[in-house]
Amino acid sequence: MKGNISFSLSFNFNCMKQKFNRREFISMAAAAGTGLAVAGPNFALGQESKKPAILGGSKAYTSGFSAWPLFDDREEKALVSVLKSGNWGRLNGPVVAEFEKAYAGLNGAGHCLGVSSGTAALTTILGALGIGPGDEVVIPVYTFIATYNVVVLNYALPILVDTDIETFQIDVKKAEAAVTAQTKAIMPVHIGGTPADIDALIRLGEKAGIPIIEDACQAHLAEWKGKKVGNFGLAGAFSFQSSKNLNCAEGGAILTNDADFARACYTFHNQGQGGTGTSYGTGSGTRATNLRLTEFQGNLLLAQMTRLQQQVETRTENAKYLTELLADIPGIEPAKWYPGTTRSAYHLYMFRYLKEHFHGLSRGKFVEALNAEGIPCDPGYGQMNRDAYVTGLASNPHYLRIYGEKTMKEWLDRNQCPQNDTLTREQSLWFFQTMLLGTRENMEQIAEAIRKIQKYAKQIAKA
Numbered sequence: 034m035k036g037n038i039s040f041s042l043s044f045n046f047n048c049m050k051q052k053f054n055r056r057e058f059i060s061m062a063a064a065a066g067t068g069l070a071v072a073g074p075n076f077a078l079g080q081e082s083k084k085p086a087i088l089g090g091s092k093a094y095t096s097g098f099s100a101w102p103l104f105d106d107r108e109e110k111a112l113v114s115v116l117k118s119g120n121w122g123r124l125n126g127p128v129v130a131e132f133e134k135a136y137a138g139l140n141g142a143g144h145c146l147g148v149s150s151g152t153a154a155l156t157t158i159l160g161a162l163g164i165g166p167g168d169e170v171v172i173p174v175y176t177f178i179a180t181y182n183v184v185v186l187n188y189a190l191p192i193l194v195d196t197d198i199e200t201f202q203i204d205v206k207k208a209e210a211a212v213t214a215q216t217k218a219i220m221p222v223h224i225g226g227t228p229a230d231i232d233a234l235i236r237l238g239e240k241a242g243i244p245i246i247e248d249a250c251q252a253h254l255a256e257w258k259g260k261k262v263g264n265f266g267l268a269g270a271f272s273f274q275s276s277k278n279l280n281c282a283e284g285g286a287i288l289t290n291d292a293d294f295a296r297a298c299y300t301f302h303n304q305g306q307g308g309t310g311t312s313y314g315t316g317s318g319t320r321a322t323n324l325r326l327t328e329f330q331g332n333l334l335l336a337q338m339t340r341l342q343q344q345v346e347t348r349t350e351n352a353k354y355l356t357e358l359l360a361d362i363p364g365i366e367p368a369k370w371y372p373g374t375t376r377s378a379y380h381l382y383m384f385r386y387l388k389e390h391f392h393g394l395s396r397g398k399f400v401e402a403l404n405a406e407g408i409p410c411d412p413g414y415g416q417m418n419r420d421a422y423v424t425g426l427a428s429n430p431h432y433l434r435i436y437g438e439k440t441m442k443e444w445l446d447r448n449q450c451p452q453n454d455t456l457t458r459e460q461s462l463w464f465f466q467t468m469l470l471g472t473r474e475n476m477e478q479i480a481e482a483i484r485k486i487q488k489y490a491k492q493i494a495k496a
């Protein structure tokens with residue numbers, strides 16, 4: 034996997050779990066032993082703890098962030114009961130259909146189809162729309178590579194749109210400029226779990242007569258004006274891959290309020306065989322595949338869903354508090370929300386690091402210093418439009434045959450994204466959803482770590 038365009042949670046959380054380093058242990062033991070400590074050593078201890086860990090001070094964060102996934106005997110029962118039933122696939126048992134009903138209900142959507150992954154959800158939507166060679170699909174440049182891959186898998190042309198640097202979301206004005214007579218879908222992503230500018234996107238879709246597909250793979254239970262994402266476009270895609278806020282190892286779902294489109298999706302994901310639930314009907318599509326979810330995954334999701342609402346609330350509260358704390362730190366700019374956003378899923382806590390407020394300390398060094406404090410932090414996505422994995426499409430023989438050399442050359446130019454370049458080369462940083470499942474004190478420790486680094490930025494830059 035190329036670090037630049039695809040991101041995996043590679044950070045070793047185990048190293049976060051080491052409770053105390055030797056120095057801290059000795060300090061604590063000493064403090065405990067002295068009871069009413071004298072001013073001298075105590076003062077020295079205070080100074081030591083205010084120094085960044087990267088310069089030999091003690092870590093701001095010592096207790097370890099939430100494990101992921103969280104589970105207990107609810108999940109064990111869910112898996113064992115499917116096992117013992119002998120009905121392991123959706124064509125054999127009722128559980129995937131039960132999950133679909135529950136997930137549609139939770140999101141206030143008319144229809145839900147469980148599928149084998151978030152990528153499968155997007156693939157099914159594009160398949161049901163009949164998107165293929167010669168078609169263009171508008172997507173944000175700032176996203177997980179899957180958003181791009183599903184377009185290319187259909188030999189359609191992905192048009193990469195620049196990022197609104199303040200929100201990290203697709204720039205809708207630039208999306209509008211990217212629409213041509215060939216555009217068959219606009220596929221915004223609610224990146225980080227925060228809604229893109231949904232009202233503007235829906236207006237654009239209506240004006241252009243093109244369906245909006247919401248890539249909500251990171252945005253479980255996120256809301257726009259009080260309504261759950263995935264309900265606004267023709268359809269929304271969700272991922273239940275291990276790192277996501279709702280997890281069954283690999284899985285996905287489609288939400289839609291269009292009954293005909295729900296049927297078309299079912300047919301596409303089930304080898305062209307129609308019908309709903311577990312029944313077969315006559316095939317209607319001419320292209321289809323098998324992207325079915327299993328009963329094990331369906332029941333695991335039902336068990337995980339008993340925790341979802343509480344987790345969303347915990348992340349919301351912690352993120353709100355963290356944002357308040359960070360507001361006092363110049364040079365740390367949390368991603369802004371569009372006014373319609375009423376809830377973020379906070380799959381990622383995205384923020385900009387402006388090094389001019391840190392004596393020019395590079396983003397890389399800042400991350401290193403934060404990691405030394407015991408705090409995971411990552412630059413995240415890069416310049417997808419410049420990555421060889423993507424630019425190589427311009428010399429793909431199938432693309433050259435379908436679109437011609439001139440179009441593919443122009444395509445490289447159409448994908449220029451200057452705002453995204455600035456954001457991802459110098460500024461963008463992420464905290465992760467598991468960090469927001471901690472305590473209020475954890476949020477204070479994150480802010481404290483950043484303040485220490487800011488204070489000692491000159492020394493860290495030289496170290």
Ligand SMILES: *Cc1c(COP(=O)(O)O)cnc(C)c1O
Nearest residue numbers: 150151152177179250272273274
């Ligand atoms: C995770 C993700 C996907 C793909 O989901 P999988 O379940 O991993 O296939 C697609 N788009 C975005 C934005 C994602 O974060």
